[in-house]
Amino acid sequence: DAGVTQSPTHLIKTRGQQVTLRCSPKSGHDTVSWYQQALGQGPQFIFQYYEEEERQRGNFPDRFSGHQFPNYSSELNVNALLLGDSALYLCASSLAGGDRRVDFGAGTRLSVL
Amino acid sequence: AQTVTQSQPEMSVQEAETVTLSCTYDTSESDYYLFWYKQPPSRQMILVIRQEAYKQQNATENRFSVNFQKAAKSFSLKISDSQLGDAAMYFCALNFGNEKLTFGTGTRLTIIP
Numbered sequence: 001d002a003g004v005t006q007s008p009t010h011l012i013k014t015r016g017q018q019v020t021l022r023c024s025p026k027s028g029h030d031t032v033s034w035y036q037q038a039l040g041q042g043p044q045f046i047f048q049y050y051e052e053e054e055r056q057r058g059n060f061p062d063r064f065s066g067h068q069f070p071n072y073s074s075e076l077n078v079n080a081l082l083l084g085d086s087a088l089y090l091c092a093s094s095l096a097g098g099d100r101r102v103d104f105g106a107g108t109r110l111s112v113l
Numbered sequence: 114a115q116t117v118t119q120s121q122p123e124m125s126v127q128e129a130e131t132v133t134l135s136c137t138y139d140t141s142e143s144d145y146y147l148f149w150y151k152q153p154p155s156r157q158m159i160l161v162i163r164q165e166a167y168k169q170q171n172a173t174e175n176r177f178s179v180n181f182q183k184a185a186k187s188f189s190l191k192i193s194d195s196q197l198g199d200a201a202m203y204f205c206a207l208n209f210g211n212e213k214l215t216f217g218t219g220t221r222l223t224i225i226p
Contacts (some may be wrong), residue, residue: 033213042117042204056213088156091123092214100146102214104158109169 030105
């Protein structure tokens with residue numbers, strides 16, 4: 001039973017570029033959330049997707065956008081990258097109305113130079 | 114808004130001893146869940162234990178147990194018989210309703226052989 005998978009594991013970009021991160025949820029899960037974890041900090045909620053729509057959004061600018069596909073996989077897009085966007089991006093999946101269990105992927109480390 | 118506070122940035126314990134990690138939180142909700150996650154250097158966020166707010170009985174999972182004090186909004190994690198593999202960052206997290214997690218800043222646990 002595959003868990004949450006994320007790609008790529010590591011990415012290096014320069015300021016102003018755009019990046020796309022990908023996530024496949026755990027089998028049986030239908031909800032995907034994205035978190036940003038800066039070095040030495042706890043994860044911060046970016047947004048959540050359910051039924052291909054953004055259901056909730058944290059305090060992040062519009063440069064951060066996402067998408068959920070019919071197979072429940074998801075993408076996180078970040079435009080006009082800033083140095084401060086350097087972080088570990090975690091994808092989490094869960095089952096809406098389920099037992100509140102949230103499973104995480106191993107993350108994508110984004111470095112913006 | 115809900116907040117989660119972990120006041121111990123770092124803790125250390127001798128192998129086979131017991132250690133307690135502290136967490137306090139604030140929420141106006143009555144139905145919520147509390148979690149402890151472990152994040153080793155591999156970056157994978159691993160669920161250690163969870164507690165439903167409506168349950169008075171403290172949750173236990175093998176060597177891990179919690180002391181949940183709802184009135185005081187306190188949720189501490191006790192690790193018994195500490196093992197080298199327990200070394201990691203530990204995050205306390207809170208959620209209600211729709212699986213968005215609010216995390217604390219984490220406690221780095223070191224196990225001394």
